[in-house]
Amino acid sequence: MRKTLSLLFCLYSIFCFSQEKNSSEKLISHVNPFIGTGGHGHTYPGATMPFGMIQLSPDTRLDGWDGCSGYHYSDEYIYGFSHTHLSGTGVSDYGDVLLMPTNTVNFNNGASEEKGYRAHFSHENETASPGFYKVLLDDTNIEVELTVSKRSGIHHYNFPKNSKQIVILDLEHRDKVLSSEIKTISKTEISGHRHSDAWAKDQRLFYNIQFSRPYKNVTFLNEKTEGEKVKAAFEFDASEGNELEIKVAISAVDEAGAKKNLEAEIGNKSFHQIKNEAETAWKKQLRKIEIETENQNEKTIFYTSLYHTMLAPNLYQDVDGRYRGMDLKIHQSNDFENYTVFSLWDTYRAAHPLYTIIEKERTTHFINSLLAKYDEGGILPIWPLAANYTWCMVGYHAVPVISDAYLKGIRGFDAEKAFEAMKHSAMQDKLGLKSYKEFGFIPVEEESESVSKTLEYAYDDWTIAEMAKAMGKTEDYKLFSERAQYYKNVFDPETKFMRGRFRNTWFSSFDPYEVNFNYTEANAWQYSFYSPQDISSLINLMGGKAEFEKQLDKLFTAKNETSGREQADITGLIGQYAHGNEPSHHMAYLYNFVNKPAKTQEKVHQILNEMYQNAPDGISGNEDCGQMSAWYVFSAMGFYPVTPASNQYIIGTPLFEKATINLEDQKKFEISTENLSDTNKYIASAKLNGKPLNRSFIYHSEIMAGGKLVFKMTDKPSNWATKDDEIPKTEITENLIVSAPFIAKGDVAFKNETEISLAVASEKTDIYYSLNDSEFKKYSKPFIISEETVLKTYAEQLPAKPSARNLGKRSALLSTHFYKIDPNLSIKLETEYANQYNGGGDNALIDGVHGAIDFRTGAWQGYHDKDLKATVNLGSSKEVKTVSVNFLQDQRSWIFYPKDVSCSVSENGTDFTELPIQKIEAEIPSEEAGIKTIEFEINKNIQFIKISAKNFGALPKGHLGYGGKAWLFVDEISPLTSEGGK
Template sequence: MKKAILFILLPTLLFAQDFAKHVNPFIGTGGHGHTFPGATVPYGMVQLSPDTRIDGSWDGCSGYHYDDSTIYGFSHTHLNGTGVSDYGDIMLMPTMAESSFDNKVYSSTFSHTNEKASAGFYSVKLDKHNIDVRLTSSTRVGFHEYTFNKDGQANIILDLNHRDKLLLGEVRIVNPTTIEILRRSEAWARDQYVYARIEFNVPLKVNLVKEENKENTKLEGIFKGTELALSFSKQVKKGEKILVKVTLSPTSYEGAKLNSSEIKHWDFEKVKKEAETLWNKELSKIEVTSDDKDKLAIFYTALYHTMMQPNIAQDLDGKYRGRDNQIHTAQGFDYYTVFSLWDTFRGAHPLYTLIDKKRTSDYINTFIKQYEQGGRLPVWELASNETDCMIGYHSVSVIADAMAKGITGFDYEKAFEASKASAMRDVLGLEAYKKNGFISMDDEHESVSKTLEYAYDDWCIAQMAQLLNKKEDYQYFMKRSQNWKNIFDWETGFMRPKKNGGWDKPFDPREVNNNFTEGNSWQYSFFVPQDIEGLIQAHGGKDKFEAKLDALFNAESKTTGREQVDVTGLIGQYAHGNEPSHHMTYLYNYVGKPEKTKEKVHYILNNFYKNTPDGLIGNEDCGQMSAWYVLSSMGIYAVTPGKREWSSVEPYFDKIKINLEFDSPSREITKSSSLKKLMLFEMSNEYHEEMGAVEAIDIDYINAKKIIPVPVIQAESKAFKDKLKIELKSQNSKDDIYFIINDKDDHLAKKMFVKFTKPFEILQTSTIEAYVKTNEGQSNTIFATFFKKPNNYSINIKSKYNPQYHAGGPEGLLDGILGTENWRKGDWQGYQSQDFEAVVDLKEVKNVTEISARFLQDQRSWILMPTKVEYYISDDNVNFTYFGSVNNTLDPKIEENIILNFIANETKNKKARYVKVIAKNFGKLPEWHQGFGGDAFIFVDEINIK
């Protein structure tokens, strides 16, 4: 029996204790945690924090890193633990003496000894001009207090070009104490709007302006431009304070003015106290008992991190900027932003179903509005922009989990409609997934991860369909949810990428490559949360599955292939620093070994979470890393969001009390609690009566038709010279496989599928179709096309390609198969830090009239066109003569993926047997590039010789 805990958590609302005192906002600001220490309130629009990094680097995604010693300013929006940089909107920096817009001048050093942070508060001393800064906030207003510790001219710098690319900046001087701002910017969110209202407690004058790359002293009016900064000044005496309130709005100047009413006074201590009260209200939802102050700090900081987002994204009157970039008004719910769903569907959102049902329904209402206004559910939504970062359509997991747990307040039918619409699109490999039952490398990059995550999401949609009595939809999506079986290699026990109908070779389960999302086969082969029993059986039963789990945790803690900064916190090949691994420790419960779950979970709790700046083993990722800690320390985890049950482990704390939103007694969990005991969530009577929820929710595969896994079409390569041997395999050796061969000579002939009995050979370009047939049914029909090479040339590559980008080996440059703009599918050869040089042997002397080679540019991935391509010819492969050259004319700053064919022609007949191709590497990436100082790649695909 799998061990699970499903429990009633009865609500109360008591927060007399000071839980906020345990929060240490510096946890995660060092190492690779990517958190920020600044002032915010639960789920607030404002995150007012110092910025120590302005380059958008990996460890600077939040704007702050504990290793730094320079502060550039204090901006009002920040991301908590993401892996991509954005935000840093409306940056202010206090200085003294002469104003400057050079951030190297207006920035200041600081010391951690003069820095403090707590829930809702941050302070620091700026060394350069001896200025004390204190920050706090309400939901939509950031509150600054600057103390100038010497006489002189005090300045407040407003730099709208801070961090992100400024698409349009506008500053309106309303009066000497009030200004209005629009900052429209581009970074991860391609078109972000932030309106702001800045109020000073004393009159300040504009003493310097930078507008459209020009500095002037225009003192009134409206300033606009893509380069825009202003300095506001006042003469101060030693010890004088200037207070500043900055109010944000996603909609308009009027919205910012309305939102400013959140703080109608200038009492900094009062705002700070109100922020602490808000935090205590939220943190009081879970009370833990411990004599270990570090454990309390880690727990309550983790809970704090889960409550820093999603962020409210509407004005006080309900107005918000929708996915259609129009202004709408939320009716009956609050509109939110920052949905890191690939991360948070796993633990953070299940935690919210436990302690924040109202916001859970608000999130889903937000999803529905984004579907109505943008045509699909959010994937990774940021500031009303779909970033399309990460994979899957995991909004459906959040929806299914809420429905399974009886959370109301949103339209179930509309949520299902939106979920189904998102799953029926023909993008990102979905077309092939629907047709073939899996995604191949030929169809889409990250094919293994996408197949697995789509399958889980489809199971979630099936659960919605079951609750809504949509029987056909239930069967359809339950069938799709079994597609993981089509990429499970029954011989190795791994999820493997497929290419052209067969397994891609060579295969190393430790290899991080473009067939997986931020991981490798080890880290994805256990992602079948919707059918754990099926996965156990696919391995041959509980004993073999347990052995596979043991092998995961006992393997060498080293990956191969591409360096992936997300893969951290390794225990064997388990990577706690990245989300795909988070459920794996609990899988031992499903084979009757809860003691192994306890051993692994408690090891992680003890070793991977610390009360230090580098106290997170990987990116916080908008609360998911911390949600794992919160849930696991309580003794539960949602292995399968979309089911009511929680997988269990011995609690980490002596006593845990959970307080929910309504006026009822709390529920206590202790280490002596019986974790085998099943307990149910409290559901509303209305939900029971209308949905019949209890009977319908715990759905498994008993009532769903099983799929037959597709066969494998295996050959040595996709291209061949003379003949090619083809073999067909099925997961069960007793299965019957049927196939047909279509080639160019008989493509119009009516052919019948025949039973496969032994390997066969093809002699020309052919397409093989095959399916498996059993007593229980028939698999999808799959296709594989094998190409007879258009020549018998051979190639000797002098350079060394990156093993991640091999295009099938050297012959891949002569096989007539052309790569597409999506280089991640594996049809390009990649060379870094070197020129490309190769010699093609034509096998005999021929007249050569044209030589060409195709190259790809994707500058965001460090792939740039060669600066020049040179061609030489020879009769003896020793003495080469010049044939021609082509200089690159493509701008390296272009962001689109572009393919160019570098063609050299010769009108006179030139005889040669050997052709040499040399492509000059771009070299070091320039200062404008995000990878400044790194080495560019050359990506080459096909060499053609006429």
């Protein structure tokens, strides 16, 4: 009997293993690496390992925004196969160490009219799967196969019979080369380095390359083996066979590290052995979440999304534990794996919360990597790339990644050091933080993207407060919970939008559809629902749940177009909800907070089905290192982390019959559905571990404990989870602040006089003000200013029972300088400026306020592809010595000096005398922003001054925006009279 049981157990084990193996193989077959390679997805199809250091992929595009990954599905030519690529980013880098098999020695890459080594290909002869890529090069009939290990990869080339066998090594390919070298170790081994300048300003990469057969000839471009233009052509003897394998490993440390990586990971293993190991690793990864559905397209979209979440961050450490730190020095770590490529502005929202569920161990490596960067570089990174700070995007979003993990019980890092690093980021004075700390918001005139920065800093500060509270740090909790409410200071109660505060007024004229420099890749619609840490208070600011719901409805039904600046990132529009960019990602779930989960279910179902497709153009925006896909992974399972660090996931609507999360401790969390169909998208009821679940959110701890969540679906909205005690809530209830008052009415630069009205968003709050340092008095009604004045103001909220010991809370003290324009002075603009760069309105060029070197601080007036034509009327004839006008140059932002500036003057407004035209060499490339003052000598009595400035026009070749048109930025037309003033 015992033998029979043993035999049955063995048979059962074999059956289970077989089922598991078949299941894993099916999962890998459902990944389509070509999703996102078209449109603006910016993904690559090549071979890589989960979170691996090497990405061995074809390069079909050399530059341009849609060439950020090196590959675009619409292209027809392959330039070669390089070893590093970025997945879904909006900025280009990598593409290191390009190899290309061909049949002639030709060092031209073919980008120009001259034929080079590039080769035509067709997608019919192209295959990709996790860890593997294959293509036939039509022009040469060479078949290429690629596979990888973590830090190394293998090229397998099959040349046609009797053809020449040439392999080009191009170290100049892609980014600007700082230094490169090819060292010949033997006929079968070479090594060297490539140091480059792109997004990462000083990327250092070393390589080791080993050929399966000795080459018989090598030719170097210009006979150079080192320098900035290093290329080599290796010829192999065709009589020795048609197949050639090339093993390549990379390192950021040194050539010895690259060789050690190759020996440790590949050694004498064959191509097929490495391919099998890569596929085995991916099968294990993809089993972390298993779904059941009859819809094969949805299954492919899901597993490709899960695959995309596992492409970054990237390992950045050799097998011996050495890595290059943010100080560009070599460090050793035996305690954690070092990673790079943290697209934190994107990934803190959903990708990193996903990792806290399915990658707990790796999350500790991520956090220790971030802390190492703090030690080496002096600050937590915003967007680290290859041992470089890029300072890309806004916020300090390493902070919520750390806090979210800590509050979920992931503690494999030094919490005290982590908290120190988090505080350090928040206490800086750069990137608008000085103003943010002083005023409780960032003024438009102090810092670009001021609204977005204020909002994102406030959320980050809340996560610091929550970690401080958990660690018993009372004073820190108080400080940062106060700062977490600073989002209130950019909320305009009249329009119900988050708006820029320009000299304590609201930036105007206001268009919520306008994409301008007050927001990061967005407009007012797309940032006005962002206070995930305090949604209850945001609802109150907007007038309560009914008003908040109406505003959400307007968001999704507004016209689906934007005004103002061209912003390619704003895609996937449903009304003004922009799923193609991250600030919108939480919005569909906000209906749950106002007792309307059915509306969340409608919107989430729509987004899941409309914004993701099994096609190259299947992602509605940049993939952004996994964030776009993490939204899908979460939402398809039925919930989403609206507020990372709250330990809550807000329930949407499940897409599959069943989804199982296989946790690292062998527990399982299953989400299953009853009566699911395309029309049955609404939740009728839910059960968690057999008990009714009557709330529209679940806790992180409930997932990690394992169990079963069952949804019963219906085709009509239900009353499930609609009561006040059944809805999610994020709310700051302690250390409440008083909002800063604002100037609701009044011109900062005025003629004659201006009427000033003050207001504040906080209820039951008094406003106090002072004029020219007079004694503060309580504001009760509008008042008039008729001279140049400095207004100071603050708000105060008294407690219910004020006393000597119980004084009122005050806002920050704000100061505004009001300028009086000579009432006789006027200006007529014959060309139209862009509203987003209005500089303060029609009088901006004569208001006495000068623009700063940063064009995004509001004082410059901008003209896109238009000349400036303006006439200044002095009001009467005056002796004018000179007239000057200022122009800005910031070529990186498409702002060029004018080609020439002309001035003509008149005493009667009819007969004008033209002065000599002043030309500017505006075409000279410059990386630096600058201000140029053009001055004309007049020395005569005049009343009218005409200024014309010729826009640069079409952007020059070599400029990132080539094909587009330049901006002309101007400020202050300043006549100097004999009296010495304007």
